Amino acid sequence: MAFLWSLAAFIPLDNYGHYIHWGVINISVANFIVVVLMIMTFVAALLLPFPGRNRRKGNQ
Amino acid sequence: MSTTEIERQWTTRLRKRAAGKLPPEKLLPDTQPAYVSSWIYVFGVTTLAALSLVILTGFILSIRGPQWWHSSSIGHFVNSMHLWSVEIFFFAMIVHLWGKFFMAAWRGGRTATWMTGVVTFLASVGAAFTGYVSQTNFDSQWISTQAKDGINATGAGSIFNVLNLGQMLMWHIVLLPLAAVLLTAVHVLLVRIKGVVPPFEEKTGATK
Incomplete structure (x- = not known):
């Protein structure tokens, strides 16, 4: 349990949030990271081969 | 009751219409078209799985109430599960939305x-x-x-x-x-x- 508490301390959650300002755009770093992760997931979903895809094609 | 009367019942008509539109093999199909073999098609069902977890953890939070989810360690855990399943729900739903938009x-x-x-x-x-x-x-x-x-x-x-x-x-x-x-x-x-x-x-x- 103590190990888990020390692990949680790696990410300080008691500080003020960090924000990115770019013109009219104002987004928290946390939300920005989530948006970047979504874009990365989307691109990976398009590019990565799906398991068993060739086998299914062969059966047709 | 005559056959004509049975045929005119709303239950009979509804059942026949539902069975015509969505026969069991279409409702729960054995196979999917080859083009579904892509990671972009998994985000709809990921959204469904996350929604199930949201509802399940929501039920537990409703049973025990705010005092429990604020003060006990299990309450914190279920509360966090509720939050993170919502995060995954929206994450998967947005990727699903992008995929379907570009399709x-x-x-x-x-x-x-x-x-x-x-x-x-x-x-x-x-x-x-x-x-x-x-x-x-x-x-x-x-x-x-x-x-x-x-x-x-x-x-x-x-x-x-x-x-x-x-x-x-x-x-x-x-x-x-x-x-x-x-x-x-x-x-x-x-x-x-x-x-x-x-x-x-x-x-x-x-x-x-």
């Missing part, structure tokens, strides 16, 4: 499928928002006092008061989840009726 998934008479997805998304945003203002902590107080001016500016504040905890909690645990789950069910049934949208056909004979 133009409304093609082939799938307008109702697309629109039920759009309305489900809006209902889910409302459910998430009312969840944030129903936490019964300083965070929910901050969010509700920040949101009230925006909501009041639209005129909706007269019937939708974000500072009214009882009203927000009812929207969060009854109305919006009911809407989201029912719409999701209709959305999935429409996908089963119309089938998964195929990719765009390759243009043949195109010159470079």
Whole structure:
């Protein structure tokens, strides 16, 4: 349990949030990271081969 | 009762219509078209799995109540599960939305499928928002006092008061989840009726 508490301390959650300002755009770093992760997931979903895809094609 | 009378019953007509539109092999198919073998097609079902977890953890939170989710370690755990399943729900739903948008998934008479997805998304945003203002902590107080001016500016504040905890909690645990789950069910049934949208056909004979 103590190990888990020390692990949680790696990410300080008691500080003020960090924000990115770019013109009219104002987004928290946390939300920005989530948006970047979504874009990365989307691109990976398009590019990565799906398991068993060739086998299914062969059966047709 | 004569055969004609039985045929005219609304239950008979409804059953025949439902069975015609959605026979069992179409409702729970054995196979899917080859083009579904892509990671981009898994985000719809990921969204469904996350929604199931949201509902399950929501039930547990409803049974035990705010004192429990604020003060006990298991309550914290279930509360966190509720939050993180919502995070995964929206994450997967957005990637699903992008995928379907670029596939133009409304093609082939799938307008109702697309629109039920759009309305489900809006209902889910409302459910998430009312969840944030129903936490019964300083965070929910901050969010509700920040949101009230925006909501009041639209005129909706007269019937939708974000500072009214009882009203927000009812929207969060009854109305919006009911809407989201029912719409999701209709959305999935429409996908089963119309089938998964195929990719765009390759243009043949195109010159470079």
